[in-house]
Amino acid sequence: MTARWAVKHFALLAAGLVMMAASVALAKIATLGTSPISSIPNVGSLLTPLTIGQVTIIFMVVIIGLEWVVLRRDFGWTNLVQLIPSVFFGTLIDLFVTAFHAIQPTAYWQQLGLTVISIGLLAFGVLLEVNSRTLVMAGEGIAAALAFRYHRPFGAMKVRCDLTMVIGAVLLALVFAHGLIGVREGTVISALLTGRVVSWLETHLPRFTAWVQD
16 A cells, blocks of 8 residues: 555545535435434434434444444454544534535425435445445444354345344334434435445446546
8 A cells, every 4th residue: 555545545535425424414404314324313313412423423333332242353443443434424414414504495306306416425425435445434344244244245234234224213213202203215215226326336437436446
């Protein structure tokens, strides 16, 4: 790893986190539900005085703790260092929520439009984050840990982790709010489309993807 490679790829990681944070903020404002990884923090922000960014940081810390439970002796600094992008990500989410405060969708089509834009931003951010090959976010880290421990494909374990997070968010809402809050059709649309949009971008932007990976 050269200094030039490190600067480029960490810059790409930062850019990816910025896009992903903006995506979460837009989805929060649209109120149709966030992506699966942000569904529990979104519900938590509606049930407590904490912001979605603050709950995101706490949630990421919990996930990293779960990685330790799963990996035990195999838990290392690469897992612990996930705290850095987690804090950065959570802080950015709150900054974008504040920056976008003037956006107040009143019609359903406006909410849906914001949700679609948020999915596009999320997909592009994921493309940069994953292909930067630097630090792994906790959401991917727990899936990787479970895949390693139970010898399962990462992709299949990632889908199970996302589904578990959505179910957890639904249960939190039903138990503490006695209703379905924070998880709506936008969560389902995000779960169904984000991975497909990432694949579409990689297929139709091969030169850019190769540049990101180089």
